[in-house]
Amino acid sequence: MAGEERSVKVKIDNVRRVFNTRNGEMIALNGVSLDIMENEFICVVGPSGCGKSTLLNIIAGLLEPTSGKVYCDGKEVTGTGTERGVVFQQYALFPWMTVKKNVMFGLNLKGIKGKEAEDIAMKYIKMVQLEDFVDHYPKELSGGMKQRVAIARAYAVNPSILLMDEPFGALDAQTRTQLQTELLETWEKERKTCFFITHDVDEAIILAQKVIIMSARPGRIKEIVDINIPYPRTQETKMTPEFLELKNHIWSQVYQEYLEVRK
Numbered sequence: 140m141a142g143e144e145r146s147v148k149v150k151i152d153n154v155r156r157v158f159n160t161r162n163g164e165m166i167a168l169n170g171v172s173l174d175i176m177e178n179e180f181i182c183v184v185g186p187s188g189c190g191k192s193t194l195l196n197i198i199a200g201l202l203e204p205t206s207g208k209v210y211c212d213g214k215e216v217t218g219t220g221t222e223r224g225v226v227f228q229q230y231a232l233f234p235w236m237t238v239k240k241n242v243m244f245g246l247n248l249k250g251i252k253g254k255e256a257e258d259i260a261m262k263y264i265k266m267v268q269l270e271d272f273v274d275h276y277p278k279e280l281s282g283g284m285k286q287r288v289a290i291a292r293a294y295a296v297n298p299s300i301l302l303m304d305e306p307f308g309a310l311d312a313q314t315r316t317q318l319q320t321e322l323l324e325t326w327e328k329e330r331k332t333c334f335f336i337t338h339d340v341d342e343a344i345i346l347a348q349k350v351i352i353m354s355a356r357p358g359r360i361k362e363i364v365d366i367n368i369p370y371p372r373t374q375e376t377k378m379t380p381e382f383l384e385l386k387n388h389i390w391s392q393v394y395q396e397y398l399e400v401r402k
C-alpha cells in the first residue's frame with residue numbers, strides 16, 4: 140500500500156530442494172528467492188509438480204531445503220512455529236472433536252485453556268459464520284464448512300502469516316467464490332500476511348497483491364505480477380478490463396509452463 144512502511148516477513152534465500160526418488164535425484168526447487176512483505180497477500184500459481192507445495196512446506200518448517208535458507212521475522216526457520224499457520228486442501232480436522240474443540244486445539248497447545256480459549260475460538264467461529272454449528276462434528280459438515288473450520292483454527296492461534304495450499308481446491312465453484320469473499324473481508328480487517336497457492340488464475344488475481352508465477356520443474360520463480368486493483372474487490376471485479384488483461388497474461392504464462400511439462 141502506498142506510503143506504508145513494510146518490513147520483510149519471510150525471506151526466502153536461494154532455496155533449492157532435491158528429492159531422492161526411484162529414478163534418481165529430482166530437483167523440485169532451484170534458486171528460489173523471494174521476500175514476502177508484512178501484511179502482503181501473495182498468490183502462487185504454476186503447473187502441477189512445479190514445487191509450490193514443496194516451497195510452502197519449507198516455509199512452514201515441515202520440510203528442509205537442500206540448500207538455501209528461509210527466515211521468518213529475521214530468524215532462520217528450522218521447524219514449525221505458531222507464528223506460521225497452515226491450511227491445506229484437505230481439511231485436516233480431528234473427526235472425533237466438535238467444531239469448537241477443533242478450533243480450540245491449537246490454543247490449548249499454546250497454553251491457552253478454559254474460558255479464554257473458548258472465547259477466542261468462538262470469535263473465529265463467528266468470523267467464519269459457523270456459530271450455529273459449534274457442537275457439530277466434522278462429518279456433519281459440508282466441504283465448505285469444514286474448510287471454514289480449518290481457516291478459523293488457523294486464525295485462532297493468531298499466526299502472523301497464513302500459509303494456504305489450495306485451501307479451496309476441493310470445493311464447488313459457488314462455495315469457493317463465497318469463501319474467497321470471506322477471506323478477502325477478513326484479510327482487509329486483519330491484514331495478516333498470506334501466502335496462498337492456487338491453480339485458479341481468477342482466484343489468484345481477485346485475492347492477491349502479487350501473483351508469483353512458477354516455472355515447470357525444476358521450480359523457479361518465472362515472473363512476479365503486481366495486481367494493482369484496489370480493494371475492496373468483489374466478484375464483479377472479475378468483469379473489469381484490467382482484471383481480464385491480467386488474467387490473459389498470467390494464464391498464457393502458466394500455459395507455456397504447462398506445455399513444458401508435457402514435452
Ligand SMILES: Nc1ncnc2c1ncn2[C@@H]1O[C@H](COP(=O)(O)OP(=O)(O)OP(=O)(O)O)[C@@H](O)[C@H]1O
Pocket residue numbers: 158159160165167185186187188189190191192193194356
Ligand atoms: N516427499 C517427496 N519425495 C519425492 N518427491 C517429491 C516429494 N514431494 C514432492 N515431490 C516431487 O517434487 C515435485 C514438486 O512437488 P510439489 O508437490 O511441490 O508440486 P506442486 O507444484 O505443489 O504440484 P500440485 O500443483 O500438483 O500440487 C513433484 O515432482 C513431486 O513428485
Ligand SMILES: [Mg+2]
Pocket residue numbers: 191192193304
Ligand atoms: Mg501442491
